[in-house]
Amino acid sequence: MLAPPPLQDPAFKVDRLTVTFPGADAGARSPIMDFSLEIARGEITCLLGPSGCxxxxxxxxxxxxxxxxxxxxxLFQGQxxxxxxxxxxxxxxxxxxYPWLTVRRNVAFGLPYCEGTREEKRGRVEAMLRHVGLEAAADQYPRELSGGMRQRTAIARALMVDPKVLLLDEPFSALDVALRRRMQELMRAIWASTRTTFVMVTHNVEEAIMVGHRVIVLGGRPMSVLLDERTDAxxxxxxxxxxxxxxxxxxxxIESRRV
Amino acid sequence: MTRAASLAPAIFGAGTLALLLGLWEYLGSGGGVALTSVLPPPSRFISSVAESGFRIGLGSQAAPLAQSIASTFFRVFAGMGIAFVAAIVTGALLSLSKVATWCLTPLLYVLAPIAPIAWIPTAIVVFGISNVTAVFIVFMGVYFILTIATLAEIRRLPEEFTTIAGNLGAGPVDRWFRVVLPAILPGVFTLLRTNFIAAWMAVLVAEMVGLRDGLGAIIMMGRNLFNNELIMFGMAIIGVSGFIVDRLLAMIATRVLWWRI
Incomplete structure (x- = not known):
């Protein structure tokens, strides 16, 4: 396993993590045993690896x-x-x-739990819709949207509550190549304006390199870091x-580790 | 779909109905045929009731037709409405506790198959001959099925829905009212619509065997008076009313609760 130098101010410090499965999967052997990793604050980290790793x-x-x-x-910010x-x-x-809510209402879903006046919140929603290019679709329902628009809505809604970290689980896997590339550019643009910490799981190696500041390849059983590469340069x-x-x-x- | 294509089902449905009515009218107007007396055609039973100013009953006890329709509708809608709300509340409470679900689910499956009509004697003994009896019968015919449906809908809710809501800051109560409830409503409502026919039949039987008013009572009155026109009129009104309510429920399902999970 590679041992990168410790980060100055990590968003996450995974420390000897062992995950157990609940319910029907209880007792199944978890791929994550005694696993450690640090993830930096304010950058995009992409996790790659074979299926089931x-x-x-x-x-x-x-x-x-x-x-x-x-x-x-x-440990998240030391806790x-x-x-x-x-x-x-x-x-x-x-x-x-949520299929019963319009794009605007989906985006505003978390706002009741945020601070600010009603007017401020309304303004924030409209600004966010513009930011992700959904102002024209604001009154449409999810069933009327393309896959890319749906994921943009989901990202916009997540960003509305001003999270410190955004975790994305293969968010663009259902999109065609052209749309996927547009979404990658949008994600970089959103990161550039918010500097939120992004952690994204993807199967697409090109996507990880194009979007991430750091690419981590995981694999093996128990899971370990096979490759940890900075892609800033x-x-x-x-x-x-x-x-x-x-x-x-x-x-x-990844091919060499595929079962 | 073009407008003509979207209207096709309605046109074909209405056409078939008109054809059957025309055939009935033609055969029934022949005079002397058994059909005329046993199954009087629409022109005869409608004109017969129209002569009495659409008032049903004898002498001073005669009541307007609208009153009978209103009585039946009130009983069906009250019973279905109470059952709908109660089933969602019960389903929600049961979904909070696995032990409660394990304890009560067999009971729900034992009670659900009992036809609502079977509750009529018990209801009359307990509540007497009143609106409460009719509402209770409708309630019993719908409540258990809807509770089972609510539990099933909650179980098949994608985990992501509640996870995301919690992630965005919603507490358990908000998660329930803002996510779980709207997510399960269309599925439960669809089953309510499916069970409307059972509820409708139950209340009509209750009106025929016990209650003295309502659409079911019109048929019994016709039987007691040997008035086939009144019987046919009652049957026609029941059919048309049931059809209208079913269309209304279908419209609510497609226009108001249109989303699918």
Whole structure:
């Protein structure tokens, strides 16, 4: 396992985390045992790895949704994370939006729990809709939206409550290539304006390199870090030799670990 | 879908109905045929009731038709409305406790298949001959099925829905009222509509065997007076009223509670 230098001010410190499964899956062997990792504040970290390696379970643990054994866990800003918190908002692959609410109402869903006057909140919603390019679709329902618009709505709604961390579980996997690339650019633009910490699970290596500041490849049983690479220095050009070389290296690594 | 194509079901449905009515009218106007006396055609039973100014009954006890319709509608809607709310509340409370669900689910499945009509004798003994009896019968015919449906709808709710709401700051009560309730309403309402026919039949039977007013009572009055026109008129009004209510419920399902999870 690689051992990167400790971060100065991590958003998350995963410390000897072992995840157990509840309910019907109780007793199933968890891929996450005695796992440690640090995730930096204010940047986009992408988690890659073969299917079933445990990256989504890790993401859920970062959101406070997974059941961790007492031997370790996740430290969020120096505090043990024992339950979900509104500081960390998760965006799923699907079922993100409430179908009975319009885009505007979906985006405003978390506002009753935020501070501010009604007028301020209304202004924030309109500004956010403009920011993600959904002002024209504000009165439409999710069933009337394309996949990309639905995910933009979900991201906008998450950002409305001003979270410290946004966790994204394969958010663009259902989109076609062109739309997926537009969403990647939008995500970079949103990050540039908010500097929110993003942690994204994806299967798409190119996406991880294009969007992330740091790419972590996970794999093995129990899960470990196979590769931890900073991608700041790599040009955000999918055809640049550095991008293609890293993409090839990661794909080969994942392929070699696929069961 | 073009406008013509969307109207096709209504046109074909109305056409078939008109054809059958025309055939009935033609056969019934022949005179002397058994059909005329046993199944008097619409022109005969409508004109017969119209002669009495659409008042049903004998002498001073005769009541306007609208009153009978209103009585039946009140009983059905009150029973269904109370059952709908009670089923959602029960389902919600049961969903909070696994032990409660385990304890009460078998009871729900034992009571649900009992036809609402079977409750009529018990209801008359307990509540007497009153509106409460009719409302109770409708309630019993719908409540258990809807409670089971509520539990099923809550169970099949995507976990993400409540997770996201909690993540955005909603507490347990808000999660229930802002997410779970709107998510399950269309599914439970669809079953309410499916069970409307059972509730409708139950209240009519209750009116026929016990209560002295309502659409069901019109048919019994016709039987007691050997008045086939009145019987046919009662049946026609029951059919048309039931059809209108079903359309109304379908409209609520498609226009108000249109979303699907």
């Amino acid at each position: 445990g990256k989504t379970t890790l993401l859920r643990a970062l959101g406070g949704f997974a059941r961790a054994e007492n031997t370790g866990g996740v 043990w994370l024992r339950a979900p918190t509104s500081d960390i908002v998760m965006i799923f692959q699907e079922n993100n939006l 790599i040009p955000k050009d999918r055809y640049a030799p550095e991008t293609l070389a890293l993409q090839r290296r990661i794909e080969d690594l």
